[in-house]
Amino acid sequence: MDQLDQLISELKQMGEEVKKVVCRSIDALVNRNYQEALEIINEDDLIDNQLIVLEEKITFLLAERNPKGKELRCCLSVFKLAKDLERIGDYATNIAEIVLELKNEEYIKPLIHIPQLAALAVNMLEVSLKAFVEENADLAEAVCRKDEKADNMYEGIYNELTQMLTDPGDLQRVRQAIRFHMIARFLERIADHATNIGEETILLYTGKRVKY
Secondary structure, three states, X not given: OOHHHHHHHHHXXXXXXXXXXXXXXXXXXXXXXXXXXXXXXXXXXXXXXXXXXXXXXXXXXXXXXXXXXXXHHHHHHHHHHHHHHHHHHHHHHHHHHHHHHOOOOOOOOOOOHHHHHHHHHHHHHHHHHHHHHOOOHHHHHHHHOXXXXXXXXXXHHHHHHHHHHOOOOOHXXXXXXXXXXXXXXXXXXXXXXXXXXXXXXXXXXXXXXXXO
16 A cells, blocks of 8 residues: 555544544433543544644655645645544534533433434535545535535524524523534534535546535
């Protein structure tokens, strides 16, 4: 395996770890698993460190091989995607922090739409990385087309939570509605980063710059 293939392999592994931590954060929210939330927060540096290692290897490869053309573009794409993955990991940590903030509080509503948005965002992440690794621009485009659905799901959650703010005297209700909105926003941003990965994949393998 040459150095570039190794970079892509490590990026794929980083993506798997990030996907797992997003799923764990939603599991902690739904099942009120505070120990899981605490572990996610404590492990945040692991993904940050993966980004640092990838950055160092990319820098070394650029200096040693002075790649040109597609090889150079691929190196730069790996760097961009690693940054997207690191940011997604941060959002998962943010969700875990909110889980701890809501500790021992009864939820103001059943969690239905937030897990649905999470499932869509995780699927987009998984498929966008698969498209990059397999050099499949069509698959990447299919992921990007799902971004509007994620936006619409977020908008629906936002509107529902806004209706819960009609009684400003119920501070716990207001506080939770704001926290759930933050979680939905983080998930929508995860979907956006998955779309970024799809767009970068399309650019790398077709030369076509698209924006969804």
